[in-house]
Amino acid sequence: MSTLLLDIRRARPGDGEQIANAHDASWRQAYCGIVPHRALDRMVRRRGEEWWERAISRSTVILVAEIDDTIAGYATLGINRIRSLAPDGEIYEIYLRPEYQGVGLGTGLFLDARIELKRRRLKGTAVWVLADNEPAIRFYENAGGRAIAEGFEQFDGEKLLKIAYGWD
Numbered sequence: 001m002s003t004l005l006l007d008i009r010r011a012r013p014g015d016g017e018q019i020a021n022a023h024d025a026s027w028r029q030a031y032c033g034i035v036p037h038r039a040l041d042r043m044v045r046r047r048g049e050e051w052w053e054r055a056i057s058r059s060t061v062i063l064v065a066e067i068d069d070t071i072a073g074y075a076t077l078g079i080n081r082i083r084s085l086a087p088d089g090e091i092y093e094i095y096l097r098p099e100y101q102g103v104g105l106g107t108g109l110f111l112d113a114r115i116e117l118k119r120r121r122l123k124g125t126a127v128w129v130l131a132d133n134e135p136a137i138r139f140y141e142n143a144g145g146r147a148i149a150e151g152f153e154q155f156d157g158e159k160l161l162k163i164a165y166g167w168d
């Protein structure tokens, strides 16, 4: 029998390649058929290893979920970008590689991201999700989130509805 070691920790220099791979696989799976193909491909390619290494070396807060030596997914967080919304904090992104979804890792990352926001004295959490991303919406509703705002995101001329979920 083998024992798997799960660690949720801050990203460090050298993680860029694995985070870029997780980002690539997760975004293509989550948004295929939702975001126009060319826009999705452009967004994924823009965020290669170097982009992530730069993000790690700047002040961006990136948490990674690591199983043994594999980065299964990541979350980024910080101050809520829309100051008119009640939550002070925001989880900007939370993405797992497809093969690591559905086994509780997302819940672990989400809870640790919320703890990290609280540690930074940011009260409440917001997350934006595309309305067509039904599995993610179920995940946020299951985690007790309430829809608090709506907006639109434009991808290659296609306007997609997005919803903000909030937690106190």
Ligand SMILES: CC(C)(COP(=O)(O)OP(=O)(O)OC[C@H]1O[C@@H](n2cnc3c(N)ncnc32)[C@H](O)[C@@H]1OP(=O)(O)O)[C@@H](O)C(=O)NCCC(=O)NCCS
Pocket (backbone or CB within 6 Å): 026, 027, 030, 073, 094, 095, 096, 097, 100, 101, 102, 103, 104, 105, 106, 107, 108, 128, 129, 130, 133, 135, 136, 138, 139, 142
């Ligand atoms: C959304 C995401 C982060 C959730 O993480 P996860 O590890 O798959 O979810 P968990 O295994 O922790 O699931 C937590 C709960 O949500 C439910 N859930 C998760 N994914 C679900 C799905 N696709 N459909 C229905 N319920 C789902 C689970 O049943 C579980 O409920 P339980 O605790 O009562 O058993 C992950 O699936 C992911 O990376 N998805 C693709 C990228 C994405 O859409 N990110 C969000 C962008 S806004």
